Amino acid sequence: MTVAAAGDALVRISRASFGYDGTPVLTEVDLTVHDRDFIGVVGPSGSGKTSLLRLLLGTERPQRGEVTRRPGLTVAYVPQLETVNWNFPVTVAECVLMGRTRRTLPWPSRAERTEVARVLDRLGIGDLGGRHIRELSGGQQQRMFIARALLRRPELLLMDEPTSGVDVASRHDMLHLLAELNDEGVAILITTHDLNGVAAHLPQLVALHGAVIAAGAPREVITPSVLERTFGAPMEVLQHLGMPVVLDHYDSPLHRRDTA
Amino acid sequence: MIAALLDPFHYVFFVKGLTVATLAGGLCGLIGVFVILRGMSYIGHGLSHAIFGGFAASSIVSINYYLGAGLWGLASALAISRVTRGRRIGADAAIGVITTASFALGVALLTIFGNKGPSFDAALFGSIIGVTAADVWALVGITAFTVAVVFANYRGLLFATFDPDVADVSGVRVARLDALLMLVLSLSILATLTIIGVTLVAATLVIPAVVARMLTNRFSRMLWLSTALGAVCGFVGMNLSYHLDVPSGTMIVLTGATLFAVVLMTTGGRRLQRTARLDPRPEAVTVAG
Numbered sequence: 001m002t003v004a005a006a007g008d009a010l011v012r013i014s015r016a017s018f019g020y021d022g023t024p025v026l027t028e029v030d031l032t033v034h035d036r037d038f039i040g041v042v043g044p045s046g047s048g049k050t051s052l053l054r055l056l057l058g059t060e061r062p063q064r065g066e067v068t069r070r071p072g073l074t075v076a077y078v079p080q081l082e083t084v085n086w087n088f089p090v091t092v093a094e095c096v097l098m099g100r101t102r103r104t105l106p107w108p109s110r111a112e113r114t115e116v117a118r119v120l121d122r123l124g125i126g127d128l129g130g131r132h133i134r135e136l137s138g139g140q141q142q143r144m145f146i147a148r149a150l151l152r153r154p155e156l157l158l159m160d161e162p163t164s165g166v167d168v169a170s171r172h173d174m175l176h177l178l179a180e181l182n183d184e185g186v187a188i189l190i191t192t193h194d195l196n197g198v199a200a201h202l203p204q205l206v207a208l209h210g211a212v213i214a215a216g217a218p219r220e221v222i223t224p225s226v227l228e229r230t231f232g233a234p235m236e237v238l239q240h241l242g243m244p245v246v247l248d249h250y251d252s253p254l255h256r257r258d259t260a
Numbered sequence: 261m262i263a264a265l266l267d268p269f270h271y272v273f274f275v276k277g278l279t280v281a282t283l284a285g286g287l288c289g290l291i292g293v294f295v296i297l298r299g300m301s302y303i304g305h306g307l308s309h310a311i312f313g314g315f316a317a318s319s320i321v322s323i324n325y326y327l328g329a330g331l332w333g334l335a336s337a338l339a340i341s342r343v344t345r346g347r348r349i350g351a352d353a354a355i356g357v358i359t360t361a362s363f364a365l366g367v368a369l370l371t372i373f374g375n376k377g378p379s380f381d382a383a384l385f386g387s388i389i390g391v392t393a394a395d396v397w398a399l400v401g402i403t404a405f406t407v408a409v410v411f412a413n414y415r416g417l418l419f420a421t422f423d424p425d426v427a428d429v430s431g432v433r434v435a436r437l438d439a440l441l442m443l444v445l446s447l448s449i450l451a452t453l454t455i456i457g458v459t460l461v462a463a464t465l466v467i468p469a470v471v472a473r474m475l476t477n478r479f480s481r482m483l484w485l486s487t488a489l490g491a492v493c494g495f496v497g498m499n500l501s502y503h504l505d506v507p508s509g510t511m512i513v514l515t516g517a518t519l520f521a522v523v524l525m526t527t528g529g530r531r532l533q534r535t536a537r538l539d540p541r542p543e544a545v546t547v548a549g
Contacts, residue, residue, distance in 0.1 A: 057429045058429065059425065059428060059429055063296065075429065076430070077426055077429050077430070079425070079426055084423065085422065085423075087484050088295050088297060088479075089297075089473060089477050089478055089481075090422060090478070090479050091416075091474060091477065092476075094418075094478065094479060094480075095422070097415075098415070098418065098419045098422065098427075099430070100415070101415050101416060101419060101427075101430060101431050101432050103415065104412060105401075105414075106411060106414035106415065107480075117466075132477040134267050152430065153417075161337055162334065241399070251315075
């Protein structure tokens, strides 16, 4: 990631270290998110992806280093589906309307109702506004949270594992939707563990494992040496139609037994 | 038959008690929605016990019951909220430690110094005999304040209850709303304690909200439904209390429990799943990278 000039970045993390109860999670991390960036953060479980999101969001502060934001920056966050209480009594429209917190009156204004309907229509779930949130598929649930985020008209959209738990078709739709939003000027940063299905399709990647192992275009980050340092296991990388494809090279004892 | 049912309405003490029970039921029903959706059903039980410590302390130092017990209850609620937000200790454990210690302190103080305030038994099991005009006005004031708090902060409370982390980064002042909710919860328990009793007040917070959750999937509808069900339980329970000569708190809770059983049976039990706070989301295909 290049270091931006002052005022050029939306958010800049500079030499930030962070941990819980004395256990370091992130060490000396540098990351800058510019206007219109579309960044994927890849790394195994426990590599510090969620902590990095928390630093970007401002819900956690680094113990060393600093995080600076462009004044007045509007950030929206889409959580992991696994963390949501799906038994909560809200309809899709009610959930999306949570993106509007400034109005004091409990009920939505006519303009808000129109805007919610427009955003839901745009995301292809316009006819589901009256449904309970649990009645949606994984892909539709993810779209609902994106709709809630868009209602805030964000300059930066942060998403935690947006394709986790959704089917292949929904994953493709999601990537197209995010690309569209990015084209419209929204900077996007997502975390993902899906190297082939998601990361390889993004313009910029950051490989994270407690520290930034590598950053740049997929071709520069999805390499055997970077992946081995990031995931702690050897991986083979092939090129297919100009895109890197990762093959898991793990030497399984089960496989050895089968082929013996 | 009708004459017998209307008979207690000739007594001022009953009408006063009925008014308080109906209002208290509605108030607890309203607050109970937030309590059960935040997975803190145990807090009503715990806070009522904590407030009992304040009840004993205010009795001994001869200060106003509402002031002394209210401040004590609020301090306990904020302590629970703070410990819980730290995430090292779960809400149930925090409530268990803080509130039972407060209750034990109350019992110790009353044993050593004796009771100089409201009846010990009334505080434990509830009674309509001791309801004064001041109690009624206090409850009316607290109910109006609570409704105003919920109305003015509806969107923030909804978001912070559904997803506090995302609400926090979306401009909702979650810590302030949590404190406000703890304040109205403490005040509600305080105002209903003498009529429903320490040992039973938790049920008036939980039962109407659980029944309402079984009946609707919409938050706004759940709020008014739970409030209405709480008020109905208070009204019916108080009448039954008079006719059966059983303590008021007991009959209010039993009325709520009967309502819960009826709804459970008529909805086939499947809707009880809705009241589980966290549950695996619907099946979806996970695609490995």
